[in-house]
Amino acid sequence: xxxxxxxxxxxxxxxxxxxxxxxxxxxxxxxxxxxxxxxxxxxxxxxxxxxxxxxxxxxxxxxxxxxxxxxxxxxxxxxxxxxxxxxxxxxxxxxxxxxxxxxxxxxxxxxxxxxxxxxxxxxxxxxxxxxxxxxxxxxxxxxxxxxxxxxxxxxxxxxxxxxxxxxxxxxxxxxxxxxxxxxxxxxxxxxxxxxxxxxxxxxxxxxxxxxxxxxxxxxxxxxxxxxxxxxxxxxxxxxxxxxxxxxxxxxxxxxxxxxxxxxxxxxxxxxxxxxxxxxxxxxxxxxxxxxxxxxxxxxxxxxxxxxxxxxxxxxxxxxxxxxxxxxxxxxxxxx
Amino acid sequence: xxxxxxxxxxxxxxxxxxxxxxxxxxxxxxxxxxxxxxxxxxxxxxxxxxxxxxxxxxxxxxxxxxxxxxxxxxxxxxxxxxxxxxxxxxxxxxxxxxxxxxxxxxxxxxxxxxxxxxxxxxxxxxxxxxxxxxxxxxxxxxxxxxxxxxxxxxxxxxxxxxxxxxxxxxxxxxxxxxxxxxxxxxxxxxxxxxxxxxxxxxxxxxxxxxxxxxxxxxxxxxxxxxxxxxxxxxxxxxxxxxxxxxxxxxxxxxxxxxxxxxxxxxxxxxxxxxxxxxxxxxxxxxxxxxxxxxxxxxxxxxxxx
Numbered sequence: 001x002x003x004x005x006x007x008x009x010x011x012x013x014x015x016x017x018x019x020x021x022x023x024x025x026x027x028x029x030x031x032x033x034x035x036x037x038x039x040x041x042x043x044x045x046x047x048x049x050x051x052x053x054x055x056x057x058x059x060x061x062x063x064x065x066x067x068x069x070x071x072x073x074x075x076x077x078x079x080x081x082x083x084x085x086x087x088x089x090x091x092x093x094x095x096x097x098x099x100x101x102x103x104x105x106x107x108x109x110x111x112x113x114x115x116x117x118x119x120x121x122x123x124x125x126x127x128x129x130x131x132x133x134x135x136x137x138x139x140x141x142x143x144x145x146x147x148x149x150x151x152x153x154x155x156x157x158x159x160x161x162x163x164x165x166x167x168x169x170x171x172x173x174x175x176x177x178x179x180x181x182x183x184x185x186x187x188x189x190x191x192x193x194x195x196x197x198x199x200x201x202x203x204x205x206x207x208x209x210x211x212x213x214x215x216x217x218x219x220x221x222x223x224x225x226x227x228x229x230x231x232x233x234x235x236x237x238x239x240x241x242x243x244x245x246x247x248x249x250x251x252x253x254x255x256x257x258x259x260x261x262x263x264x265x266x267x268x269x270x271x272x273x274x275x276x277x278x279x280x281x282x283x284x285x286x287x288x289x290x291x292x293x294x295x296x297x298x299x300x301x302x303x304x305x306x307x308x309x310x311x312x313x314x315x316x317x318x319x320x321x322x323x324x325x326x327x328x329x330x331x332x333x334x335x
Numbered sequence: 336x337x338x339x340x341x342x343x344x345x346x347x348x349x350x351x352x353x354x355x356x357x358x359x360x361x362x363x364x365x366x367x368x369x370x371x372x373x374x375x376x377x378x379x380x381x382x383x384x385x386x387x388x389x390x391x392x393x394x395x396x397x398x399x400x401x402x403x404x405x406x407x408x409x410x411x412x413x414x415x416x417x418x419x420x421x422x423x424x425x426x427x428x429x430x431x432x433x434x435x436x437x438x439x440x441x442x443x444x445x446x447x448x449x450x451x452x453x454x455x456x457x458x459x460x461x462x463x464x465x466x467x468x469x470x471x472x473x474x475x476x477x478x479x480x481x482x483x484x485x486x487x488x489x490x491x492x493x494x495x496x497x498x499x500x501x502x503x504x505x506x507x508x509x510x511x512x513x514x515x516x517x518x519x520x521x522x523x524x525x526x527x528x529x530x531x532x533x534x535x536x537x538x539x540x541x542x543x544x545x546x547x548x549x550x551x552x553x554x555x556x557x558x559x560x561x562x563x564x565x566x567x568x569x570x571x572x573x574x575x576x577x578x579x580x581x582x583x584x585x586x587x588x589x590x591x592x593x594x595x596x597x598x599x600x601x602x603x604x605x606x607x608x609x610x611x612x613x614x615x616x617x618x619x620x621x622x623x624x625x626x627x628x629x630x631x632x633x634x635x636x637x638x639x640x
Contacts, residue, residue, distance in 0.1 A: 018479040026495050137373070137627070141619035143571055145578045146594055146612030149601065157602035273484025277575055281598075291487070292579050295494035307491040311483040318482075 004326050004333040012319050019311045020072050023304045024065055077308070078301035080294065087305040091287060095309065096180035097167055098279070098286030102271050104183070104202055105210035110264065113214045114253075117221025117260070122248055124226060132218060139215025144274055148208040148281035155204060162200050165283035172197050205282040209274060213267040220263045224256035231255075258328060265321030269314030367632045374628025380621025387437035394434055400427035401435040401588050411604050421606035424596070425586070429607065432588040433614050439589045440570045440618060443504055447569035448562050450508035455515025456558060460546050462516065463523025473516065480513040486572060493581045500573075500589065503582040507572055511565070518561060522554045556633045560626050567622030574615050590615045 035052040036043065043051070052058050056067055071078070077087035120129040156164040168174055168182065175185040175194055183202070186194040228234065229252050237247050275288030283289065287306045294302035326332045351358065368374050392398050400406075406426030414421045420429035462473040480488070485507075492506035526532060532549050576582035577591025585592050590611040597608035 015479060015482050018475070019482055022479060023491065026492055133373075137623060138616070138620055141567060141571070141616055141623050143574060143578075143591075143594075143612055143615045143619070145575060145591075146608065146615065149594070149598060149608050149612070153602050153605055270484050273486040276486055276490055276579065280579060291490060295490060296498075296580055298494075298497075300494060303491050303494045307483060307487055310487045314484060315482050 001326065001330075001333060005323060008319050008322055012315055015315055016312065017069075019308065019315075020069060021065075023307060024068050027300065027304065028061065028064070072308075077305040080302050081299045082294065082297050087301050090290065090302065091305055091309055094285060094287045094290045097182075097284060098272070098275050098288060100181045100183060101202060101205055101209060101275065101279070101284060101286060102268065103181075104206040105213065105271060106264070106268060108206055109210040109214040109217055109267070112210075113217030114221055114257075114260065117218040118225055118248065118253060118256075120218070121222045121225030121229060121256075129222075132222070136215040136218045139211045142211060144208055144211070145277045145281050147211065148205070148278060151204050151208060152281070162204055165281075167201055167285055168194070168197055169201075205278050205284055208281070209271055209278045212274070213264075213271055216267060217260060217263055221256055221260045224259050225252055228252045228255045258325070261324065262321055265317050268317045269310075272310045272313055364632045368628055371628055371631065373624050374631065377621050377624025377626075377628055380617055381625050384437055384618050384621060385441070387434050388441035389438075391435045391438050395428075395431035397428040397431045398435075400431045402586070411600065411607070414606050420610040421604075423593075423607055424600060427586075429593075429610055432593065433590070433610055436588040436590045436593070436611065436614065437618075439500075439583065439587070440574070440615075443500075443573040444566040444570045444622075446504050447507045447511055447573070448565045451511030451565065451569075452515050452558065452562055454508075455512035456519050456551075456554070458512070459516040459519025460523050460550055460554070463520040464527055464542070464546060464550060470520075474520065477513040477516045477520075480510060481517070485510040486575065489572065489576065490579070490581070493576060498581040498584070500577075500583040500587065503573055503576045507569060507576075511569065514565075515558070515561070518557055519554050522557060523550055526550055526553045560630045560633065563622055563626035563629055567619035567626075570622075571615060571619045 035048050035055065035057045056064060059067075075088055077091070079086055080090060083090065116132050120132040123129055152164050155162045163169065172194055174182060175189040175191050178185050178188055182198040183195060186192070186198060225248075229248075234247060234252055237251050238244075242251075275284075275286055276292055277288070278284065279286045279288035280292050287309060291303050291306035294300075294306075368378075387394065392401070395401060406422075409418075409422050409426040410424055412418055412422040412426075418428050418430065420433060423429055423432070458473050458477075462470040462477075488510045489503075489506040492509055493503055496502040496506065527550065532545060535545050535549055573582055574589070574591030574594075577589050578595045580592075580595055583589030583592045585596055593611040594608045597604070597611070600607050
């Protein structure tokens, strides 16, 4: 297990370096002048020249690459043109909001996806199964940004149950940061009103973000449950007279959870990608919105920064899932 | 007696007889496909979408509205008999724009899926068949691209290339091919161990010939299924980039870009965002259901799941 862990970590580091190289490639192979890209669309020729020297863009490509990688290793992602602040500082500000949103969406996806996947396997081809089937197929096809707008129209504008967008009302002071997750911090500080405000803001974006993930968790869990429920040890358990509820929730679910776990890991990273859309719709102040507004302003460094952060979290979760898998099933350690 | 002999002597098997087993196979496929409601729904949605894409400009009630006509007298009218989907901020008929938008989406889907499969399938076959250093090199690069969620990477590429529908398609094609490499490589690995491939090799067949005649045909099932699903997902991704503001630009009729403009006219003009979104949803749903149905008939193991 230890060798396996080390090998996985080596692969993780290698892929991370590769991703850094890839972002360098994207910036430099793209047609057009990187200095002009950095300077923005309205810059004069003099400004472009100044930036070319300041950023070292007049040096040979391999030298630029070495500098770029060196900067990355020391945690320097460059500066945003719009705000002139270091990208790393801004990322630190936006990452917790995104993480909070993704975590709530993930919990929602698991809490709904796993039980309903289980139930539709038990009641295969019955009414409930048909409903969840339609639900899970349309969940993947639903454009997240459109679904978000529909929810806003219905729950925020028509019914006025929930706020339209944002993370907290402007009048509400955020709690003193401990974990930087508003839901957790407000509870830890005992500010229950802030907690409710934060919760009511996060519900709609979390539902939208969790929808495709919920659908695929449900489908995988259902398929696995159906297979497990037909296996010999379940038949044997039934013959022993163990109650049906116990068999399904304890004997079968445990075996079906492994592939579901892989799907959860995969979807976690995928959700980080979709935050780009969901945060735009709901004005959620996370890295997705940061990337989009920077991309629209031709501010390139923040976009690269966000891509690296999302890739980083994606790879970490994938590695963790692989490790969890190998820990549960020793045969995989040799692969 | 002699007549009987004669008839067997001159009997030439017709097309139906020569292809009896193939015809029976296709009949089974057709039966399985038509007896599944969701597959037929998918096929119906895809056909509707294709008809709109091909004949769109002829079917649209107000074709001039799709080219940026301005009719300020009828701005933001709610759905009515004259304008079933209402009108937008320029007074253009939204139904016409949604219909014509189908062609844009079809083009986007075909190019992205085509480029993705065109690059990914050959690389996957080579990686799976060759092994060794070549496989390691191809798969490392593939894993690298798969290490970032596609939409995030595409966003970065579009940001570097500059916004616009062509750049958006290029960016999505760049993030699309690795999926095919993964799929085809895994399939090739198992096929190349089979007896008919070994026999071909023993007879001295050249590698390109084996890849084309023995490996590729056996990989086709998963490729077709994936391509069908990818048509929908590619259209969805391009619409997403259009929504963000990095894809197609108005007045070009593209569904995602339409919703992007419509968002500024919320909440009072709900129809403006509702109908283009419905078009995206039904198109993607159609391709997904079709892909699902194809998998059910082409891959016997997935039946009854």
